[in-house]
Amino acid sequence: MIRRTSIVTVLAAVILLVACAPAGNQSTATFDRNAIAREIETASQAKTAAMVAGDIDTYLSFYMEDAVWMPPNAEEILGHGAARQRLERVFKLVSITGETEIQEQVVMSPDWSAERGQYVISMTPTEGGGEPRRARARVGKGWRT
Helix, strand or coil: CCHHHHHHHHHHHHHHHHHHHHCCCCHHHHHCCHHHHHHHHHHHHHHHHHHCCCCCCHHHHCCCCCCCCCCCCCCCCHHHHHHHHHHHHHHHHEEEEECCCCCCCCCCCCCEEEEEEEEEEEEEECCCCCCCCCEEECCCCCEEC
């Protein structure tokens, strides 16, 4: 009984390995990760330039039509239409002066990448954009907001 079970297990493993192995004509070609990273960085810089210029059409062209934005501490934004509405409101209040992206993890293939990281957007209020308000209190020898 033990011998029959081990033969069945070995046969099942062999069948699974053969089924999962690449076909003879399939390519397992490598790709130039550095070249793809440069292409992504170039696109990211152009996207930031569009944001700084307030060019919503060009900015949105870097996103899929059904993209989902998930800004911190805010509701998600679904698709170009909702993103356009949000950006129009934002650009009335502030001018974007720059963006810095810090990539912590990147997974890529020749046709896609997934990135995780942080970003910092610098902005200044436009006319009528309001003034920051803070309440401060002395705590020990310093001040806290």
